[in-house]
Structure formats: C-alpha cells, structure tokens
Amino acid sequence: MLLSEVGYARPETLEQALEILVENPGARALAGGQTLINVMKARAASPDVLVDLGGIPELKGIELGSDGTLEIGPMTTYAEVISSAEARARPILGEVCAQIADVQVRNRGTVGGNICASDPTNHLPPLLAALGAELTVAGMGGARKVSAGEFFLGVYMTAVGLGELLTKISIPPGRADGFASVPIGVDGTCIVNAAASLNGGARIALGCVGAVPVVVEPESTKVEAVRGAVREAGLEPPSDVHASADYRRHLAEVIAARAVRQASERAG
C-alpha cells in the first residue's frame, strides 16, 4: 500500500522529460497513474524517479487530419477519448474506452499509459493492433514511427526504450471495427478480448492469450474461417485463477468471431 521513496519531477516540455529519463536510468514515466501507482503500492516495481507527464501540452490532444487519420496524444485520458468529437471518426475507440473500469479510472487513465503498460489483459493493445495504428516514439536524438505490430514486445515491455517516450498514436481512417471480450464482471478485467477491423482485409488481434496481442488474418469473415484462423494461430494462453489455457483458447475463437460480426455489421 505504501510506496518506496521516490523522486518526482514535473517537466513542462517533452525535451525536459526526455532529459530526466536519460539522466536517471531508474526513472519511469508517470502517465495517469492508474497502473503504475498500484504497481508501486505493491512494491512490484519501485522506480527511482517518477517523471510526471501531466504538464506537457504537446502530449495531449486529438486531431483529425484531412485524410481521416486520427492523431492522439498519449496523455489523452479515456474520458477525453469518449467525449471527443474528433475521435468519433473511429467510433470503436470511444466504445472500448468506455468499457475500461469506471469513471474515476477513465478520468485519469491515459491511452498512452494503457498501451505502454503492455499488460496482456488491457483493452487498447489488441485494439490498436487490429486498427493498424502507428506509434511515434521519441528520444533525445529524434523520433521514429513504430507499427502496432512491432510496438508490443512482451509482458510490460514495448518498443519504448530507456530515455524514450511515446509521443503520438496515429489511427488510420475506418469504421468497420468490432471489439468483444469476456470480462470478470461488467467492465472488469478481461479474461479474453479481441478487436477486429475489416477495413481492407480482415484483421483480428487477440488479447489475453499471449504476452503480446496475437494478430490473425482469416481469409473471410465467415465464422468458420475466423475460428479456424484462430486455431491455426496455435495459441498458448496462460492458465490462471480465472481461466485455464484451454478455456482461453476456446474463448478466443468465440470472441474473435463476435468481434468480426460486430465489425461486419458496421461495414455495411
């Protein structure tokens, strides 16, 4: 419950934030705190320094480009996504954010925090993987773009390295999206989740079944094709108190099909 001693900084610019991260290898970025503070309460991780990103304007905001691309600042909260007029260009974003936890968490939790945590049970990693999002990662030396497929490297591990920060999430245009899940209790932690996007080919990203989202691209949107593609992915999901590996494997098929069905309904 009680945190270890920690240093705290509240930079006003991205550059200041990067400087502190570079100077302090034991520093961690503090986004909404809805994950990191709990990790620190449990003393599962005790960073030396917390770099509070809450005061950096360039990390916030949602812009809708003329080509329909959504540019989302990583410090955008779930609540801000839900209420954003721009974000309605890709409605699945707000719909999924609205399924995360509760009002209090949505007022503080951020899109960037959710994906950088790379918790296998989170909602946004599979969603962004299915949508084909592009992430901008910046360091002192400059910025680079990373596709969603290359961003998630493992449990709690992403392409954001030491001394770097996620600075932008770019979502291509589209509307034929779906998301389905089996949570523990309404809006609870997911046992299995899946995001589907039918803009172009069919792309499904499965969550909770591996260290990172598992992307599956079935030949068609027919239920048998989707389920077959999931089976062929040879999932090796974890077994835990909520579900066995077998159960997760089974749910993945069903949930993937449901996500695809929802996406199909919006394709027309």
Place this chain on the structure above:
Amino acid sequence: MTESTVTEPLVVEETETRRGYAGQSVPRKEDHRLLQGEGVFVDDVKRHNMGFVHFVRSPYAHAKIRSVDVSKALEHPGVVGTLTGEEAALLTDPFFQISSPPGAHLRDFCLAVGKARFAGEPVAAVVATTRETARDAAELVEVDYEPLPAVTDARRALDDDAPVLHDDAGTNLTWEGVYEWGDLDAAFAEADRVVKISELHFHRFNSTPLECNGALVEYNRGTGQWTIITNNQFPGFAAIMMGPAMRVGLDKLRFVTQDIGGGFGNKITSHPQLVACCLLARKLRRPVQWTEWRTDFHLSMSHGNERWFEDTEVAVKNDGTLLGFRTTALDDAGAWLRYEPLGGVIWAQVTPGMYRWRNIRLDFKQVVTNKAPCSPNRGYSRMQHLWFTERVIDIVAHELGLDPVEVRKRNYIRAEEMPYETPNGCVYDSGDYAKMLDTALELIGYDELESRRVDAEARGRLLGAGIGSTLDSGTNNFGQSRLINPELQFSGNNEVAMVKLDIFGEIVVTLGTTPQGQSHETTAAQVVADMLGCSIDDVNVRAGHDSYWNSHAGFSGTYASQFAVTGLGAVRGATELLAAEMKKLASVVLGCSPDDIELAEGQARMKANPEAALPFMALGAIINANNAGLPEDLDVTLNCRYVYRPPFQPPDVERKFGNLTLTYAAQVHAVLVEVDPETGVYEIVDYAAVDDCGVRINPQIVEGQVMGATAQAIGAATHETFTYDEDGNLLTPNFYDYHVPHALDMPPLRTGNIESPSPFTSMGTKGMGEGGGAGIHAVCAALQDALRSRGNPIVYDSCNPYRRVWELLSDPESSRQRVTVEPG
C-alpha cells in the same frame, strides 16, 4: 444490467396495527454523522506520538523459521521498535484453544513461533514514526526460512505423506465428531431409492468488509491497563482470548469501538494482532497504530469455512419424500484454530435444513492446512450446511425427475408444526416456508418461465430457474461448544444494556453491542421511545462500545444474527426497569400509586388526571440534584442496567441434543439466470428474495440487510473465491483478482416479506442478517436447471465462475459421475 428497480416489499401477512415507532421505517440516527464523513472509524483516530506498526509476513505457506534478525530494521531512522515471535513466546502464553485434543495442543501466539504455517502469517512486527517508514524497515528484517512442503487440499491433509502443520497435535485432523440421530438403517430400508453423491464442495471466501481490521492501542503504565481502540466486533471473545494469553485480568483490557466499516463475522479473530499491538505499546512506551491493508486481510484474516461433503447417501421415496441422509463433512480450517472448531457444531443449529427428515448422520472432520485461518463469515457454518441440504434437494429432484418446487413443499417443515423440534433438539420457533416459496415464485414470475425459456433460446441463451431456501438461526446457546469440547465452561448467552434518565431529562442508552452498519442506535431508540412514551429524538443511544462503560458481559458483541433478540432484549429489560422507577418516583411526588401513572408525551402523569404531570426533566432533576425529603426506602436511581439472558439449557453432550439457537429467521430466494452456451458466461436476469424475521422493528433496515446479504451471495456464487496454488500462494489477494459485485453487476431485485413472530422473544423479533446464503443455493440450482438440455451436468461446487460453467457444458458426464441413483 437493464433495470435497477426494487419494488416495495410485499407484506404478505399483516400483524396487528402497531402504534409508535416500532414497525416503522424511521430515519436512522447514524446517518447524520456518516453522511458527512464524520463517523469515527479506527483509522481516523490519532494519538500524539503514535507509532505505526507493519507486520512482516511469511512468503512461504510452510516453513521453519530458523532465525529472525531485526537489527538492521532497528537501525533504520524513524524505527522505534520491533517484536519477534521469540519475544511473544516469552511474554505471553499460547491462546486458549476451544478444541479438545488434538486441536487443544496447538500453540498459537500473536506472531509465528518457530514455524510459519501460511503465506501471509505475521512473523515479526516493526513500529516506526510514519507508516511508510515502518513498511520500509520491514524489508530490513531478515528472516531465515527453511521452506517445507505445503498441504493446501483438505482431502490430502490426512494422507500418510501429508506434511503435518503442528507437531504438538501430531496430526492435521484437529477435531472430529460423529453426529447421528434417528434411525438411519430404518430410513434406508424404507427408501425406494438411494441417491448417492460422491463429493460436493463449498468454497472458501468471505465477506470482505470494505474497512479492514485495525487498532490503536495505548498502555497506561500507572494502572497497567490497555485501551484498545479497535473495530473488533466481538470484544467479549477477544478479551477472553487475550487476557489469559497476556497474563492479565480482563479488566486490564479496555475495548473501545465506534463506527465499524462492516464486519460480517470477519472482525472477530483479530486478537493475535491486538496482542502484538498491546505488547508493543507497553514495550515502546507509546501508542501503537495498526491498519490492516486489503492484501493483509485477504492473506490472513477470517476466511470462511471450506467444506467438502463426501459420500453422501440420501434415502428417498419415489414421491420425493426425503427420509434421511448420511454424509462426511470435511472442513478445512486453515492453519490455526482461532474460533474453530466451533464450526464443527454450529451447523447443527440447522441439522435438517428446512426439511422434515428425521434420520441424519454427519461425520465431521476438521483439518488444518497451510492456508489462512478460518473464522466466522456471514452465515457461519450454517450456510455451508444449508447449501448442502439445498443441493441435495435439488439433485434428488433432478435425478428423480420431480419438480423442485413440489419436492420442497413436500418436505418443508410446515407452519402448523411450529415450534418444531429437530432431530437434534433444536427448536425452530416459527415460520411458513411454503408460503415464502410461493411468494418468491410469484415475484420471479415463475408461471411465465416456459415462455421466458423460449425467448431466451431465440437469443441463443439457456434460461434456468433456481430456488434457494435458508435459515438464519440467531442467538446462540454457547453451550453447544461443549459438543466440541466437554471440558468447556461456556453456555447460554447474554447481552447488556443500560438506560438512564439524566438530570435534564435526557434518556441515554448504552449498548454492549458493536454494530457495523446494523443500525442499533436507531432500532434501540425506537423500542425505548415506545416504552417511555417519548419522542425518538429525546433518546440518545451512545455510538459504539466501550468496556469502560461496563455495559457488557461475556458474550457482548455483534455477530450471529442476534441483536433484535439479545441487544433489544437487554434494552427492553433495562427500559422496563427505568419505566417502573419513573412511575414509582412520580407516584411519590404526585401522591398516588405507581399503577395510576402512565408515561406519555415525555411526561409521567396520572392516567385519571393528565394535568398532574411531571416532565422527564423533573424526574431526573429530583433524583440527581434535589432529593431531600424523599422516602428512605425509595429504591429509585433512574440508572438501570439489565442483562438479557435467553432461556437455554446446557445441551446433552452424550446425545448431542438440545436447543442451540433461540430464533430461526428464514429466507427463500428465486433466481433466473441466462447462460451463453458458447462461452459459459452467464447473467442473473431476475432475482426475488423473501424473508421472515418475525416482528420487524424497522422494516427498511431489515430489508437493507436482506439486500446486502443477497449481493454478497451473488458475489460468492459467481466469482469470489480464495484460491490457492499448490505451493500455498493465494491467487486472489486483493480486489483486483478477487472480484466482488459492483453496481453494474446487480440484477433487478424484488423483495417480499412475511412476519412470523417468535414465541420465544419478548417482542416477537428474531435476529437476522445472515440469511443471504440462499442466493448461493439459488444460483447453483438455476445453473443446473439451465444446463439440463446440455447433458444434465450436476452443479457440485458452491462457486460457479464462467470457467466452471464451461466445464459443465463441455463435459457434463464428469460431473454426472458424482451422482448415482440406486434402488432402496
């Protein structure tokens, strides 16, 4: 969830019109302070110079403790002291054990001594000037553990190669007893069929009150008395445990409670931590503050009894008449017996459940395992047993192709048979279970079941309906402890109240109870105001419990569904004494006989001439400040203390026979679930709860208890479970993994009520509050009904998360192998 409406409770039986406050849903006195955040919960209390304690806990489920080195912790700035198991073993004697041997031989101290026996067991304590410092310093305590194999499955605890937790006991089977009544042989001979169930399992969970345990302990060096500001809900029990262990008289332990954030039984066995705090307060010469965090609570406090029912055989006639059963109950007590093995007899308050079978045998075996110690949890031990009887009814009906409603009605104890003596001599005071069932079925729209089933099917869902009936036995006869251990000197029960009339006419009520949301201040005031004929606003009920007030007795506290009988019985007794004194005094002043006086409208006045009246203030002033000239023999103090004592006899230990509880409230729940057969996910789509707790002093408060218990039952039935891995690590140590119901999880709820007054209590009230277990029974039954068309699996566990429903769907045969039906 689509609806959140609760309809007005359907009162099926009207009793006579009541005057006054009793029977009305008067607003609560507690609310004014609680709504403003001005309740005083234990962590709200501060003392100058207080030290904060953090317990160092074993990471291992089972390990020898080779050494504990606190030297580095002591050097940490801000640390003021420590306590180790070795010190505890020198300064205290082991806690009294309720059990007969071998459980009697357990040596239980406030900290682990020599061995850690569950992951999370406190091994040492560090006190520092801030909370964070204590936590930091705890990491500097070096404990040398030698891990040992752990036993986490009660069914393995008696294997030859099972690790033995307590060498002093020499076995993990710490208590066993055989209960048998009636004539089993005759019952099975008469049976048309014998339904055999190899194994049923009631799971481990508890009520997770939102506020965890805690204390602030001060030591007065001059008087040798500790003041223990705490939220322990049974100070009578804590004192009996702590005094002898600490080698001090009970008067040296002053317990003070005020607002408690939920108890549900889970705040009864904090005495080890309280002893540690007492020792530290004395040693360190400063107040010591303990806050139990959520993870600490889940790891170590008050798990509900986990019970296996093995080799059950049920004798039944073809028409569904149940003749009797035999079973072996294997109870998993966790690592220590802190209130156990009382669970080994408390189930016997409801031996036949709500049913008329007379031939029953139950072999009770309790074992210790490397898990958190069990202690009372809402429904304590009765819930487990009642779940068992309900599962049996349901499985029997299912297997014999009979209607579960008809089987229940055929076998329910009937209203006209009340008071009903059970096979083991308990007396169910009153109740009409069949009527409650009819009410529940009407509320749930049972007649429309088939059309709802069709509708659900069209949406790809399997609809199921389930009934759960339960008893809420209240006001214990502690003599039942002698059935566990004939050497024990406990019996009966008591509760105390004091009522006084102060100088300025204030009525002040002091309770011995420790409410945790049950509205004692309000209901006590209702009773007193009615009896004294004054406004409820003129009755001040002190908040909380303080043993300094001497308004307590050996069994004082709030547990086991009893306040409406014991607490209010004491209030009524004290108020009767006060009323008599007020009339006597008034009669002296007004020159008449006490029978000529009535108490009404805040006055003592002559019935024949109401103008001749003395306001309460006058009475109070005369006795307290203006008493010259009163008759010498006038025995009036206007400060009355009453000890309520329920009418019990010590039970017959040989026959295990006798009345164990005074009152029997009841609840019948009906539930509709919809299962998604593709995933095993299900939703409770409709819920009806009908209760009967006799005369209700405050209907809204009673209904609130029913609702709360229902919600807890829903949580327990669906997701809540303390699950351990093979190494004894708790996999649900916090609210992230241990999912309790949130607002969106709640089904629509319809409630109904009947009042069957108890013939055994002064006001016809019955204790209530624990009856929600019915929800677990009902959800199990509903799931079994829903899955009928999918291979007829048997629901065998009290907790059915989605993964278990999916197992039942995928492989119904495995569960069916637990049940066989043989000719009689």
Place this chain on the structure above:
Amino acid sequence: MGAPVVTSQTVRVEVDGTTYERAVEARRLLVHFLRDDLDLTGTHIGCDTGNCGACSVIVDGKLLKSCMLLAVQADGSSIETVDGLAEDGQLNTVQQAFADHHGLQCGYCTPGMLMSATALLRENSSPSDEEIARAIQGNICRCTGYWNIFKGIKAASGQEVAE
C-alpha cells in the same frame, strides 16, 4: 534547464474551501495526505489496488480515486471531499436522499459514493438507471447491494423512484 527532481516538496491545496500548505514526501498518496497530514478523515481507504473507490474525491472538477494520485501531483489543485457537501451541518440534497432511501449501512463507502453521485449529477441532472449504476461502478459497497443507493441517487436528481 530540466525540471528538478525532488523527494519531497511543499504542497499547497485547497480542500473544501480551506487552503493548506504542507511539506510532504513525493511518495505520499493523496489519500494519506488528506487523512494523515490534514486530518481530513472523511475520505476512506478500502483496498490497495485502486478498485474500491472509498477514496474518491473531486480534484479540479474531476472525480478520481485519491489513492492513485500522489499528493505532490495535487499541488495547486482544488479538492472537494465529503466534508464540503453539507452546509452548516445541514445535509444537502444528495446526502438527504441517501438517508431517505437507506443508501448506507456501515457508512464506510458512503463518502466516496456521495462524491461519485455528486460528479454524476453535475453533468447529468436526470440520469437513467443505467447511468446511475455506471456512475458508481467504481465504488464498492458490501453492505447495501447498491439497490438503495440507486434509489437515493435517482431521488436526489428529482426523478420519481419506484417505492
């Protein structure tokens, strides 16, 4: 120049209309700052993983769980807690509605519930049953089962409650 890294700092907050200034360690959670440093014990703690909502307060107009914010992060903020609801000991509309509908038993979750209800009614003066439940989804209650709390909040909004 980069931003300074500090292990403690002076924090200035306004809580329910009163301004406080205290030195505090960076690691101290806002809820502990309120309860232990400022002696404002109306806000409660019921868990250690950010799930229970007993610590809910409104900071700069946003409802959040004060166990997941550092006190230093609240520097310069305006915080509303249960203490600010009643006026001169008179329960406000929401509080009174909870009392009328028996929306509390032990009272431990109540401060957080009231703040969530307050936040809801500020932005939605006529919430549906589902919206009410969503608004308090982040507040665990173990005593009431939530049903009477739904009624209380609905009544507080001036809507008719099925009695």
